[in-house]
Amino acid sequence: MDRYTLFQVFRQVAEQGSFAAAGRQLGLSAPTISKSVAELEAHLGVRLIHRTTRRMSLTEEGKIYLEHLVRGLDALIEAEEMIFNAKASPHGVLKVSAPMTTTLIYLSEAIPDFLSAYPDLKLEMHLDDRRVDLVQEGFDLAIRGYGQLDDSRLVARKLTVMPLVLCATPNFFEIHGTPQTPMELRDLEHIRFPYGHQADVWTFRKNEQIEEVVVKARYSVTSSLAVRDALRAGFGVSLIPRPYVQQDLQTGILQEVLQDWSTTEVTQYAIYPSRQHLAPKIRVFIDFLVEQFKKMDNL
Structure with a gap:
């Protein structure tokens, strides 16, 4: 019989005061209870219980062992309950890295309602467009625009697809001319976003034709909001x-x-570290993200 069951059997025998009562409590036969106690005594190399045909009592070693065993079993039960409760109820601190612009447009207004639904959960949102190292920097999850994952430890859940648009103010085009082909962009002032997929080269396609424009910018800024302001x-x-x-x-x-x-x-x-044993706080936040991005895309 496994060690944990032997511990439970001995505890019940000691607390119930009889083998039969312990058997009824655990759903085991009296012979099985007796055999289990004997197995535990053989493992320890000491007698834990004095047995007679009429009564039983703990030896001095049995009393000492029971005292420590009860503390250990209670601590283990408490630890298991904490894990089970954590699985059922998200709690603790959730550390998330996300782009500022994406968060402000898609998530900010909805986050208070999300937190209201999970009062035991604390959320730390780090708004930064850089690609953080989730494992090294201790993040539970990140929202990022990735082409492909370089780290096999990470899992990606698709949230949305955002097309890029080439734009400026109407007045800018009145002064500098409205480009008719990508090549005409070479003579215009560019605003560069260094974390984008096309930070240094803008690629355009039409039918089978592909044109690339090298980005030459006096202003490079790591915030999409700052790009929009410019x-x-x-x-x-x-x-x-x-x-x-x-x-x-x-x-x-x-x-x-x-x-x-x-x-x-x-x-x-x-982006999050693993699908295995996914913490409830991460699971519910991913569900929230999926629904929120879907809702905003449908507006």
Whole structure:
């Protein structure tokens, strides 16, 4: 019989005061109980219980062993309960890395309701466009636009696909001319986003034709919000995810050009270390992300 069961049998015998009562409590026969106690005594090399035909009592060694055993079993039961409760109820600190612009557009307004649903959960959102090392830096999850995962320890859950749009202010194009082909972008002021898939080369496609434009920017900034502000100010032209400027395009603050050319899309993923034994706090947050991105994409 396994050691844990032997411990439970001895505890029940000691607390119930009889082999038969312990057997009824554990659903085991009296001979099985007696054999289990004997097996434990043989393992320890001491007698734990004095037995007669009428009564039983603990030896001095049995009393000492029971005292320590009860503390150990109770601690183990408490630990198991904590794990089971954690599986059923998300709690603790959830550390998440996410792009600032994506968070503000897709998530910020909904996060308070998410936290209200899980009062035992604390959320630390680190808004940064850089690609963090989840394992090394202790993040539970990151939201990122990845082409492919370089780390086999990581799992990716697709959240949304954001097409890039080439745009600037109408006034910028009035002054500098509206480009009709990608090559005409070479003479315009570029705004560079260094963490994007096309940080240094913008690639455009139309039918079988592919044109690449080397990005030559006086202004390089690690925030998509800052790129959007520079566009609004009429400083230059840039590729930026459409959801970030959709309202500006609709109101005419910004103007899209080269619509007949396609370019790269940005796929946003929830990145986390492993599917195995996924903590409830991570699981519920991933579910929240999937639903929230779906809701915002359908607006």
